[in-house]
Amino acid sequence: MNIFKFRILVDENDDFVREIEIKSNATFENLHNFIVKSLKLSSKELASFHTSNDKWEKLQEITLIDMSGDDDKDLKESDVVRTIFIMSESKLNRFLDEIDQKLIYEYDFLQMRTFLMELADITPEDKSVKYPRLTLSKGRLEMHENVKVEKDSEKLKNELLKEFNSIVNGDFDDDDNDMDDDY
DSSP states (O other): OEEEEEEEEETTEEEEEEEEEEETTSBHHHHHHHHHHHTTOOTTSOEEEEEEOTTOOEEEEEESSOOSOSOOTTOOTTSOOOOOEEGGGOBHHHHOOSTTOEEEEEEOGGGOEEEEEEEEEEEEOOTTSOSSEEEEEESOOOOOOOOOOOOOHHHHHHHHHHHHHHHHTTOSOOGGGOOOTTO
16 A cells, blocks of 8 residues: 655645655545544535646546536437536545646635645555555745624624615716726
8 A cells, every 4th residue: 555645735835745645545535534534624615626637727627526416318419418526526636646736726616725735755555554644844834814704693684685785776886987088
C-alpha cells in the first residue's frame, strides 16, 4: 500500500501550508473529512475536488454529494454527458498516480474557499503509523465571512418587502440609466 503526501496551500496567505499523508486507496470523502477536521472547518458545508492540470485549470470534478438531479429522459445518443464522481465512491489512486499532480479543493460554496493541493510524495506505508495524519502545519487559515445572513426573519421580510415595493412603485435609482448627456 502506498501513502500519498499532499501539500495544501491557499492563494490569500503565503504563510499557510499543510501537509497530509493518507493511504492511496482512501476515498476523496476520507480526504475531505480529514481536511475539515484538521483545519477546524464546519462539516455542514458542501465541497468538491477537481483534478487539475499544471496551470490549475479544473478538469474532472469529484463532489461530496450528487447534485446532478434526475436523469434527463430527453438526452440523445449524440449528447455529451458529463460523468459525475462522488467522493464516497471515488478512490484517490483512481485519479492520482504521479508526484506533482494537482487538485483544487473548493469548500463552502456560499463563501467559496479554494485550496490548492499538490501530490508532493508517494511512499510505502509505514505499518506503525496511523493514517491519515497531518505532518506539517504552518501559518493560520483566516476565515472571513463574506455573506451577511440576517437571522431575524421578520426584519429580513420587511427589508425585502420595502425593496420590492420601491421597485414596483419606481422609487429606485437605476444607475444603469445615468448616462452623461455629452455622448
